[in-house]
Every structure is written in structure tokens, then in C-alpha cells.
Amino acid sequence: MLGESYMRRIGVFVCHCGVNIAQNVDVDALTTYASTLDGVVVAKQYKYMCSDVGATLIKGSIKEHKLDGVVVAACSPRMHEHTFREVVNDGGVNPYQLEIVNIREQCSWIHSDRKKATEKAKFLVRSGVAKAKLLEPLQTSTLKVTPNALVIGGGIAGIQASLDLANDGFKVYLVEREPSIGGRMSQLDKTFPTLDCSSCILTPKMMEVANHQNIELFTYAEVADIEGSIGNYTVKVRKKPRYVDIDKCTGCGDCATACRLKDRIASEFDMGMGKRGAAYMPFPQAVPLKYTIDAEHCLFITRGKCGDKPACREACAQKAIDFDQKEEIVDLKVGAIVVATGYDLLNPESLYEYGYANSPDVITTLELERLISSSGPTKGEILRLSDQQEPKSVTFILCIGSRDETQCTWCCRIGCMSALKHVYLLREKLGDDVEINVCYTDIRSYGKGYEEFYRNVRGLKTNMFRGRPSEVCNMGDHQKIDVFDTTTNKLFEIKTDMVVLVPALVPRADAGDFARLLHLTLSGDGFFLEAHPKLRPMDTFVNGIFIAGCCQGPKDIQDTVSQASGAASRAATILSKEELEIDPLIAVVDEEVCTGCGICVEICPYEARILNEKTKIAEVNDALCTGCGACIAACPSNASIHRNFTKKQLLNMVDDII
């Protein structure tokens, strides 16, 4: 070991990170100390080592002192390891003979005692140098990329990402759980702040998806399993039986008309307010324009009997109804994945005081949206659900469960604007005589054109109350709300015909299960976690999987579409390469030591290990191995080795500081 270390010529470079490091670590003392360490031939410091000047300093020193190993004492390797690898590579040293010592996150940022922080930094640098002396030069290998993309979720985010990728020339598989793509946006009537008709701007995009030669659409389907890694994923998609042959179905609707359960099942699309049959199409602009038979309700499927013969099958002239359809699993090969699974609305029943469960006249924004929509259950008429009468007074209550430490701590980001939009639309539909009240906590109209819209709505005889009602009392023919208005400092009693609650946006109920399936991480609020909130907002911690839209956190359509295009572009950077470089910092097997026990095969979470049947020796699939280290810890005979994290290297680090 000593023989090897004496061969090494190490350079240590200490970064001040402006004052981030320098204020809590004595960088002069650290640099002087580093220069005295065994094997170190030069130690230098600079204000910003990651800058061009810093890079030149490192490259110059490599040349001048004929360095063969570099230690950079700076920030976390997550930030700049890549930067410094490029620098040392340019300077003529193998990029894997670089060791990063983190003296920012692990010293200056977390310690207040400058003296002790400096001492700790010295220890870390010392052990870094000990490891650098033993670092081996490594070469990257490459793997071929499958130039196909998978997009999960067919809402506006999934649609936008699919179209962008398909227009870039990549094959796209779009998987949607519901019978039609369109998502939440297809349920909306108008969109703020421009009042564009939602379906008028969405339907053309849905049609484009349906007709795009590069897009293969899987509706009524779910991702069942996923294997592989960046560049080469194998995805199993479970296609639920539709009991309708979509090649034959013309979308004529004869089956829905004939269905014995016609208008007897609550329509999910109309938020339970409209009715559908067991044979149904969720909405008139559905893509694909095909019918589906709901296995949960269909008499023939649930009871084996529907009159003499299934009415839909008799009615279908195309003979498209097929009750023998079975669930089907399709294998897809893709190089990158965009996840756009959307959001749920908080069920307002969790705030019992607002009486959502007590009266049909207390509804949510999405329910009001369906009432306003001309394709909705009332054909666009605003009617109270209790008596089918037009309300004379409508009251909105914002922040239901949002910004609430007992429910959802976050702001839903769309509640204020959606309520203001509804005020505008109700004024348009119900006329000037109807009383419209808005109880808000703060109006957050932060987007482009939003404040203008808010101002316009204030001019529409809207009664704005700055205060949260404590409860909604069902008085039978009306609802009573007491609200203290902090702008007038008065407590008001509002008697109103209809209450619209604006609930918080929450992660999909199955977001946790889905995250486990894809190895994604959830943030504290339950939405999918981005790799970096500012610099990698569409990336996840799994290479090759990107997130877009409300599955990452609440956002409006504008932001969702931007993010979807961003995620598509991130996916395209992978798909556009024929080959990807594979990081060599992964596991290898010492064939002479391996006994073929197979423990590593069992323990590997990425299925990167196989036992060679002939040689009885474990092998590593370089493309799948992420370098997590599970097999190294598990191997009973020390045959599993993590490149440049070998026992010898790590023990040398420890030996040197104790």
C-alpha cells in the first residue's frame, strides 16, 4: 500500500465559495495544512474554484507539478463533481482520479465554531488525500439507447409532452388510465384569465395525439411493472378489457342508447351529478371516440344475465361488443419516461364544518365547472341540485383545506383564479341581479394577466369578504354563513342559495404506490419530488424519468404546459443520443473470489445481477447497476467490489485520520 502511495503526486485545491466556506473555515490554514500531507505536492486556494479562473488554476497546476491525482475541497459532489471531472480530464488526469471533499455542507454551513470547523475540514481533506492516493483510473463504457418514450397520464401535461416528443421524431407510447385522454382540463368549461373555451383549445391537441403517426395511444390502461434503467426501460402495460373492439367501434352510440342501465350510473366525468349507462363514452369529444363497457356495473358481466341477450350487443351493427375480451399485458421498450399523472381534489368532507356532506347545495369548484359546461348534466344551466332552481345568491369559500396545518399546508395556486373566473361566468349566465359573495383569505393573482382579471371581477358587483367562515349551516332552503370581514371589521351573516367550496389540490390517492413502482421519491406533501427545485425541476432522482404537471405540485394550465414541454425536452436529450455513457462507478465481481452463492442476485433492487449458469459466478449488468452498494454489503466473500469505493481505499481513509 505504501509503495503505491509514494508514487502519487496529489494536488489539493481549496475553494472559498465566496464567503460560504471562507467565513466558517480558515481556508489559509487548511491550504497550508494540506500542503504538508504525505503525497501532496501542491496545495492552492481560490475564491471560486468552479469558475473559469479556478479551472485554469487546477489545469495549470496539473501540468506544472505533473499531478496524477486531484483533491478538491469545496461543496457537495452533487453540485460540482461533474464540473471538476471535466476540468481534471482537460488537464490530462483521468477524471476518476479526482476526489471531492465536501467542506461546505459538511463543515462551514453546519458548524458555528470556526476553529472546530477548520479542524474538521483538515480531517476531511486528510482522508480525501488518503483515498486519492489509491484511486484507480477508470474508463466510461457506453450503451445503446432505445429511441422511444413512454408518457404516463393523458391530461394536458401528458398530451403536450407526447406531442413535443412525437414532433421531435421519437416514437411515443401514451398510457392513460381512463377510457379517454383529456384529463382534468377536459372537465373545465373556460380557462382563466383569457376565458378561452377549455375544450376548444384542448380538443385539437387531443385529435393531434390520436392522429399522430409517432404516437401509440393506450387508453383504459395502466403501467403494471417497470424494469431497466435510463436508455433501456422495459415497461409492462396492463390494458383493461373494454369489452368493445375499438377497431370495429365507430362511436355511433347505439350501445349506450340500448344499455339497460342507461342514465342509472353516476358519471365520474360529471363529478357524479350527471348519469351514464354501463356502455358509455365519458364525454362527447373523447379520444379515442370509442365506447367502453364498465365491468363494475354491466349486468351481463356482473350477473351473467342482461335480459334475454345483452342489449348493447344486439344494438351494435358493427358487432364490436366482445364480452370475451381479457386483460392484456403489453411489453414496451422505451429509453425515457415522462410521468404526468395529475392531481385529485381534497374531499371537503374532511372539514366537516363546511357542510359538504349535509347539503346538495354545497358543491366544489369542479362540480360548478360541470354545471357551467354546456356538455354538463344541466346543459350549462346553473341550477341548485336540491330543487333544480336558479340560485339568487352564490357564495364562494376559498382555501378549503389549503394553507391549513390540519389538512394541506400548501397553497393550491389555482383556487383564487378559478373562483374569480367562476364569478365572471356566473355574472354572465345569471345576470346582474344575482348576489355573488367571495370569502377569501388572500387573493393570489400572481400570473400574467391575473391581477387585471381580479380587478375586472371586483367591478362586477362582487361582494368580497376577507375572512374565513367558521361553518356553513344548512337551513333547509338556504345556507347560512357567518363571516368576519377583516376589511370592515364586522361580522356578517350571509344567507345564500348555493355555496361553492374551493378545495385544496392533493396528490393522487395512489401516488405512493405509483412512486414505489417507479422508484420515485415523494416530497413531504405527497407529490412527486423533483431532483432540484430550481435547477432540475422536471428531473427525478431516477435517471431517465421526468415529471410534469400537477403530479409534481399544484399548478395552473400555463405552468403545466411549460413544464410538460420542458420534461419532453429533457427526455429528448436522452433519446436523441444513439449511445449513453455509463458511469464506471458501479459494482464489479472479483471472479476468483466469487463462490456463486447468489445473494447479490437476490438483494439487487435494480435486477442488475445475474448468476452465470455455466461458470457459477455472479455477473453485473453495467447498464442496470446504479452503484447503490447493496451487493457489496451483502456479499459474504468480499467478491463484490464497488469501483473506487474499495475496502482498501475506504480503510486507508479511515487509517489516515485515526
Added chain:
Amino acid sequence: MSIVDLTSMGESQAELRKEINDRLSRLQEDVSDYCYQCAKCTSGCEAHKLLELEPHKIVALLKRGLIDEMVNSDIIWTCMSCFKCRERCPQKIAPVEILFALKNMAVASGKQIPGKYSTILQSVLSMGLIQDIQEVTMRDTKTKKRGDLDLPALSKPSDPAKFQAGLMKIAVEKL
């Protein structure tokens, strides 16, 4: 530097504010600094409908440190301790606990307390109840005693002195 309320010429009492917040931190989950003045507490306040108590303002005044103004005010005695504000606050603040703290401060500084409070206090100290159990008028307008309904007689503290000492101990420990 200072911040002065020009109506009352009151200044922020930072130390007193800290003392109250420290006490409250043992009783409520979050300190009043998190209040964003949504006034949900006042919207539902039973006492406000009767007597102008505005719990959200109490929280706001505490945030500003204008404590004397509240301690000297009669409104702190109007809270009927229904705990609705604590139950429903979206920021887990409990205006009702702030009022308890202020009431205790008022008593400690020798302020006059409303007469009914002394009566209640006496009743609690002597028999452990805020008032003696009265006969109950039934729907048929007849009055009944506990005994008529086969209910046992209420137990009273057997050793009043020990009982009172115990009560005082709880009061001191809690605040």
C-alpha cells in the same frame, strides 16, 4: 427605534410578549406569529355574536406586543371557552389559550375581575363544580330531583382543604 400605536400611544412589549408565547407554547401547537388573520376564529366565535370579542384581533395584538391594552380590557372576560377557535384554526393557533393567559395576567396584577367569576371560583373550590346541581324541569313542566331519576347523590370533596390544595397545584403547574 420603536413602533408606537398612535391611538393608544402604546408601545410593543416585547418581553411580555415572549413570556406569554413561552407559556402558550406548552398549551397550543403553534405560536401566534403564524396567524395570517383569516378570522375564521372570529367568524365562529359564540362570544362575538353577543359581546364583540374578536379573537383574531387578540392574536394580532399579541403579535404586535400590545398586551396592556388587552389586559386592561373587559373583552378578555367574555370568552365562553367553547374551544371552537382552537378546534378550527387552520394554523393550529388557539386564541382561547391566549385569553386564558391574559386572564391569568389580569388576576396576577390585581385587576378587578367580573363578580360572576368569583362566584364560580368559590363554587369550584368548595364542591368541585361550577354551580350546584339544580332541579331539572322536564318536558311536561314537572321538576325532578336527581333522586327522582334514581341517580346517586353527587359526591363532594371529602377533605375540602386537601382538594383546594390539589386544585391550586394543577393551576400553578399548568400556567
